[in-house]
Amino acid sequence: MLPRLPLALGLAFALSASAVHGAPAGAKPNFLLIIADDLTWTDLGCTGSPDVKTPHIDRLSRESMSLRAMFTPAPTCSPLRHAVYTGLFPIRSGAYPNHTMVDKPTRSIFHHLQALGYRTGLQGKTHVQPAASFPYEFISADPDDAAAFAQFVGRDRQQPWLAVFASHDPHGPWTRGPQDLYDPAKITVPSYLHDNAVTRKNLAAYYAEITQLDTQVGACLAAVEASGQRDNTFVLFLSEQGSGMPYAGKWSLYDNGIRAAAFARWPGRIKPGSSSDALMQYVDITPTFIAAAGGDPAKIDTGCPDARGDRGFDGRNFLAILEGKADRLRDVVFAQHTTVGINGYKEPYPIRGARDTRYKYIRNLAPQNTYDIGGIHHGDVIESWQADAKTDPALAARVEWLFHRPAEEVYDLQTDPLETKNLAGTPAVAAVQAKLSRELDAWMAQQGDKGLATELVAESRQPRNAPNADGTPKAPRKAKPAAK
Numbered sequence: 001m002l003p004r005l006p007l008a009l010g011l012a013f014a015l016s017a018s019a020v021h022g023a024p025a026g027a028k029p030n031f032l033l034i035i036a037d038d039l040t041w042t043d044l045g046c047t048g049s050p051d052v053k054t055p056h057i058d059r060l061s062r063e064s065m066s067l068r069a070m071f072t073p074a075p076t077c078s079p080l081r082h083a084v085y086t087g088l089f090p091i092r093s094g095a096y097p098n099h100t101m102v103d104k105p106t107r108s109i110f111h112h113l114q115a116l117g118y119r120t121g122l123q124g125k126t127h128v129q130p131a132a133s134f135p136y137e138f139i140s141a142d143p144d145d146a147a148a149f150a151q152f153v154g155r156d157r158q159q160p161w162l163a164v165f166a167s168h169d170p171h172g173p174w175t176r177g178p179q180d181l182y183d184p185a186k187i188t189v190p191s192y193l194h195d196n197a198v199t200r201k202n203l204a205a206y207y208a209e210i211t212q213l214d215t216q217v218g219a220c221l222a223a224v225e226a227s228g229q230r231d232n233t234f235v236l237f238l239s240e241q242g243s244g245m246p247y248a249g250k251w252s253l254y255d256n257g258i259r260a261a262a263f264a265r266w267p268g269r270i271k272p273g274s275s276s277d278a279l280m281q282y283v284d285i286t287p288t289f290i291a292a293a294g295g296d297p298a299k300i301d302t303g304c305p306d307a308r309g310d311r312g313f314d315g316r317n318f319l320a321i322l323e324g325k326a327d328r329l330r331d332v333v334f335a336q337h338t339t340v341g342i343n344g345y346k347e348p349y350p351i352r353g354a355r356d357t358r359y360k361y362i363r364n365l366a367p368q369n370t371y372d373i374g375g376i377h378h379g380d381v382i383e384s385w386q387a388d389a390k391t392d393p394a395l396a397a398r399v400e401w402l403f404h405r406p407a408e409e410v411y412d413l414q415t416d417p418l419e420t421k422n423l424a425g426t427p428a429v430a431a432v433q434a435k436l437s438r439e440l441d442a443w444m445a446q447q448g449d450k451g452l453a454t455e456l457v458a459e460s461r462q463p464r465n466a467p468n469a470d471g472t473p474k475a476p477r478k479a480k481p482a483a484k
């Protein structure tokens with residue numbers, strides 16, 4: 001039997017050497033997963049904004065592979081976070097409305113990496129339940145608490161770690177950050193927004209919160225570097241989903257809603273300044289982290305069977321893409337949106353979508369209803385647009401589209417990236433519409449998604465409406481009208 005002391009000394013020497021010279025072959029990397037909140041993917045310096053100041057994220061992007069076709073499966077805070085951490089699409093796990101929860105036995109990245117020897121922590125926005133499915137150490141509720149983050153990543157060099165840094169910025173209300181940096185009169189208003197003084201005022205305040213996020217990201221990266229772990233830490237940045245400005249993405253399946261800015265840095269394993277156009281989704285992240293940690297994602301029991309009884313991930317491991325050994329993961333990405341249960345919703349307006357590299361197919365499951373929830377449909381921005389629309393017929397049509405849409409939409413993203421010309425039902429896209437419609441049907445069947453029927457029971461997937469611990473129901477909520 002080996003004496004214990006020399007072994008421990010040898011291990012300590014190997015770890016300190018790795019901090020200086022890069023990760024030794026076979027070492028488990030640390031993981032830093034940075035998740036912004038309601039950041040439209042093009043609103044960073046490095047993704048094309050002419051105004052927004054994001055020097056730390058821009059630097060990270062230059063040191064990373066840019067994942068240019070990364071998509072969230074839901075344009076809403078809570079379901080997308082459950083999807084990131086579980087590797088499961090929202091309806092399968094049960095976490096599909098906002099303020100939701102997975103089915104109880106479901107396991108997450110925190111379990112899977114702990115089984116591989118990791119300690120796991122989360123700082124900032126939680127928005128996932130129940131706790132048994134997400135056993136992270138809560139680092140701090142405050143994303144500005146850089147000391148707590150530095151303490152977590154630096155305190156124990158013998159054990160690899162996963163740190164999820166989930167900011168609250170730039171989620172509305174837009175009140176934080178260096179407001180003086182952005183003059184509402186001088187910023188460039190993106191073409192998908194209606195340009196008026198109210199839009200500009202809100203946009204400038206939102207940009208200040210993006211810069212606040214950038215400061216937090218800079219502090220996280222500096223803490224990793226100061227602790228000597230930069231070379232053995234895999235960093236992944238996600239912009240999350242689009243912002244709450246009308247047409248900026250939130251609660252829609254247009255690319256502004258579901259497409260993410262995503263940057264992956266892992267010195268020695270991922271080529272800095274590279275990019276990939278491979279279609280991928282947030283559900284693919286957990287299997288990829290498991291593979292990067294030396295585990296086999298194909299052997300993981302997620303605890304949550306799909307409609308066919310399969311207990312493996314919905315997500316796929318994209319490590320080969322990161323390492324430049326492959327350029328394709330998926331032919332189609334999927335997304336869903338559930339309005340029932342969002343604070344302020346009035347009628348169900350469920351949406352499903354499928355997208356390939358060129359075309360998007362969207363199905364609105366209750367088009368006879370009015371899509372009317374919160375920030376997109378109410379508040380000073382949309383009210384100012386409605387006022388201007390009284391003398392602007394084109395704007396009036398754009399505003400009307402926020403409330404009423406046809407049953408099906410098809411867009412050619414190559415010629416119409418902002419999805420302004422619905423081609424559904426036209427001969428030019430008949431074949432692709434039929435193909436993506438079939439793909440969507442197959443995905444919904446695998447997920448156990450019954451469409452409107454699933455939407456109508458969404459409130460049962462919210463902890464605030466779940467039965468009491470003794471099985472008795474909570475006080476019944478007022479029934480909402482179904483499709484007319």
Ligand SMILES: [Ca+2]
Binds near residue numbers: 076171
């Ligand atoms: Ca969000």
